[in-house]
Amino acid sequence: MHIAEGFLPPVQAACWAAVAAPFVVHGAVAVVREVREHPESRLLLGAAGAFTFVLSAIKLPSLTGSSSHPTGTGLGAVLFRPPVMAFLGTVVLLFQALLLAHGGITTLGANAFSMAIVGPWVGYGVWQLSRKMNVPFSVGIFFAMAIANLSTYCVTSVQLGIAFPDATGGVIGSVVKFLGVFAVTQIPLAIIEGLVGVLIFNVLRKVARPEGPVWEY
Amino acid sequence: MSRNKNVLVTAPIIGAIVVIFALSMFLNRNAPEDEAFVGSDSLATEHIEENHSDYKPWFSPVFTPGSGEIESGLFALQAALGAGVFGFALGAMWQRRRSEREAIAPAGDVDAMAARAGEGDRT
Numbered sequence: 001m002h003i004a005e006g007f008l009p010p011v012q013a014a015c016w017a018a019v020a021a022p023f024v025v026h027g028a029v030a031v032v033r034e035v036r037e038h039p040e041s042r043l044l045l046g047a048a049g050a051f052t053f054v055l056s057a058i059k060l061p062s063l064t065g066s067s068s069h070p071t072g073t074g075l076g077a078v079l080f081r082p083p084v085m086a087f088l089g090t091v092v093l094l095f096q097a098l099l100l101a102h103g104g105i106t107t108l109g110a111n112a113f114s115m116a117i118v119g120p121w122v123g124y125g126v127w128q129l130s131r132k133m134n135v136p137f138s139v140g141i142f143f144a145m146a147i148a149n150l151s152t153y154c155v156t157s158v159q160l161g162i163a164f165p166d167a168t169g170g171v172i173g174s175v176v177k178f179l180g181v182f183a184v185t186q187i188p189l190a191i192i193e194g195l196v197g198v199l200i201f202n203v204l205r206k207v208a209r210p211e212g213p214v215w216e217y
Numbered sequence: 218m219s220r221n222k223n224v225l226v227t228a229p230i231i232g233a234i235v236v237i238f239a240l241s242m243f244l245n246r247n248a249p250e251d252e253a254f255v256g257s258d259s260l261a262t263e264h265i266e267e268n269h270s271d272y273k274p275w276f277s278p279v280f281t282p283g284s285g286e287i288e289s290g291l292f293a294l295q296a297a298l299g300a301g302v303f304g305f306a307l308g309a310m311w312q313r314r315r316s317e318r319e320a321i322a323p324a325g326d327v328d329a330m331a332a333r334a335g336e337g338d339r340t
Contacts, residue, residue: 004262006274043313047306053299057292059256061238065245067254100291101278102258138226160261164269181264185257188237195230202223207310 002069002096002111003156005104008163016159017109020090023117027087034084041080044208048076049088051200056092056115060192062185070193071152074145075200077120078127089116114155123148141201146194153182 008016035042055072062068076085090112096102103111123144130140161175169176245254265272282288 002258004258004274005278006276007262007265009272010275043306043310047303047310050299050302050306054296054303055299057295057299059254059292061241061245061254062257063237063241063244065248065254066257066260068257095295098279100288100295101281104276104278106276160265164265164272166268177264178261181260182257188241192234192237195234199227199230202226203307204310207307207314 002093002103003107003160005097005101006106007104008107008110008159010106012159012163013106013109015109016107016113020086020109020112020117023083023086024090024112027083027085027090027116030081030083031087034080044079044204045084047204047208048079048084049091051075052085052088052092053095055193055196056096060189063188064185066185068182068185068189070189070196071115071119071149072193073115073119073152074123074127074141074148074193075197077124077148078141078144078201079204082117082120082124085120086112086116089120092116110159111156114152114159118155119148119152122151137201137205138198141197142194144194145197146190149190149193150183150186153186154179157182 031045034045052072052075055070057069059067059069073085073089076088090108093103093108093111093115094105097104097108126147127140127144130143157175157178160178161171161173164174165171166173166177248254282291
């Protein structure tokens, strides 16, 4: 999710950037380590990053009459664990902020927190839960990706709600209003993202074994 | 066998994606041209501008695409770059897998396969 350039007050923008920074740095270290220890996973890593790149560029129409981007971060989080996605997701956000006037430099921290940090961790958590419950791979991937997508937009709603408290409803009221703008639109898109994730995962499973950490489960 | 099962899973998934897509387009076919499928990102910006009109964005994007078409073009470029890398990675992995499988059992080399099968009996 992209909060537009300049649409978070400076202090809040700085706070989100400060919160996001350690995750992104840790993610960069994780990517470097992964490439060094498992050079054969470079292709899969590239595929995970590219998948996020593609999905966040596409605007899909939603049932509510608006459109939005899917996030694509769930897949990378499942394959490589969330720290890697913190870095890859931020790269995507930076690209979009610089070249597409989408999101922003000032809001990079906040957007990274929602899309590159919380989204992947939630998706990873759902995936782990699905493994413990012994649910089929496909079902687990579907829910991991869909819920990662939805959680990203929920965090964005909270961020905007904190920055722009409603006159009558305060922060909570504003969060609810923003959820109304984003979350409902996102539901069909989250479903599409989950379904696409299942397809891609099935392909990768055939093509990328035996390397790739997810097969260790 | 597994190929048939794969089609049985893949086809309905693609079908479901198409249905959701088509439904979105169909349900909103009467929306006025300039309001149709406006991005939710800009909806949020509008919401802020309407309800918190005293807030002024304090920074503007470093670079703005000249027009809607150029913006679409740049988005398409991003998608194309990502898809290109993704396709390359997929193809490379597939080829690597095929090479590994051929190293284990070169296709058509029946004598080698028979010899290997015979080796197993020696213990």
